[in-house]
Amino acid sequence: MVDSQDEVPPSFTGAGRPSVARVYNALLGGKDNFQVDRDVRDRLLAAAPGMGRLCWDVREFSGRVTRFLARDAKVDQFLDCGPGMPNTENTHEVAQRVNREASVVYAATDPVVLAHGRALLEENDRTHFAEADFRDADQVLQHETVRKYIDFGRPVAVYHIGTVQYASDARDPGAIIAQYVDALPSGSYVVLAHFVEEHDNPVIRPLLEAFADTPVSLGHFRSAERILSFLDGLELLEPGLVIVSEWWPDGPRIRPLDPAQRLAVGALARKP
Template sequence: MSDPQTPAPFIDPNRPSVARIFNALLGGKDNYQVDRDVRDRLLQRAPALGDLAWDVRSFAGRVTRFLARDGGVRQFLDCAPGLPNTENTHEVVQRQNPEATVVYAGIDPIVLAHGRALLAENERTHFIEADFRSPDQLFDHPTVRKCLDLSEPVAVIHIGTIQYVSDARRPAEILAGYIDRLPSGSYVVLAHAYDPEDGSFTPELREIYQDSEVGLGHFRTRSEILSYLDGLELIEPGLVAVSDWWPDGPRIKAQDPVQRLALGAVARKP
């Protein structure tokens, strides 16, 4: 559902998009040749990036299911909507509780177009155009004010968002802007690109991530990522590689070191 007054977004098929590249890494169809070209160059230099993309996707599904089923959360604000795929946030949530509300917030034109088309008939799910880097503006959006009751717990999802915020933009303050607005009992889901400081994040990998046509984010240390959750209670197993956050079963093959380059956590506001 979206504001009917919102103009149709402009989609440039000649310029790569982070959302479309991620979709291509997952084997999706919602991308253009320019996105697939970037994907192919990334995979040529780091073949396990496709596996890491699926690890992040699976983490999102597991944490969302946990919060809707075991955490009893009925309201979700997903600040990291990608292109429609299997097991989207609202599908996972509303399978557990059909009355739960999900609000997606994003600014990528193709994500907005696909999301609004997908959700046109879902009255419990909404898609708004809003920049996650401005939490006050996001929370003041008419749809958020109407559909989310901030006297009750809300789960805010930041999977692969904060890594695109430079230090100059003060990522910790952006997360704090969400945490301050949330009531007690709310949750923050965070996944972030990780610099393990052990030599496994080589200069070549750094170049792949930061010097591609669109830039794939800032890698930060464990202590830096953990600091973004100050004041919250980490849910076990804490801040870990995304594939290690309560996996659905035993690992049947060895992981490539590249698959350890994303950390994830779920934290509760006391």
């Protein structure tokens, strides 16, 4: 495993210190960020120019998974853990475009994400935010907002997109996912995306070095085998654990992947 910092760095609402959520917002071309966040973004892009494309790959992966779940699997309950800043094609937008009655709860601790999300969703009575840390499954699952709007007697889709890469080995990310799975009824789904360790990928080391003296973290890079182990006991849907852009793409590839686009893998799994 390639290490960076052990835990999710603290988030701040002020403009004097960068936050992971705002840096990713800047990489996506969003406007909900400050100069300190854009400075980190620029360092990342200098180390790996394809990072912006990777962020869109992850977001588009989430959208394709959500469309499948809402349309084909007929799931109408979504628990999205550790979401980033609201941008375009958020989980609730994709799901509720298919089924207006779909219920979505986001679990987050970042005060910026919570503030922006709640402001945007004031008039959406099917989408809610719970202030809870994804690394504490009980805190999320027992949160009053989650219990109120998610019925665990029916199938639920739980999203861990870019979350457990921020859980150190000491916290046992596999056990974290297992706690969520244990709470889900048969027919539920887990969506997972994670930074993957590739020894021949030329951008990993420059990226870690670019982050080395900043107060934010890329999280942990883990092997594909280790990431896949987090889904033990679940039925992996085709095409399995793959680079996120290769999970049921909307069309043929027209240009080669940038090395940065190989940094994230994703999968969808069903609880039997």
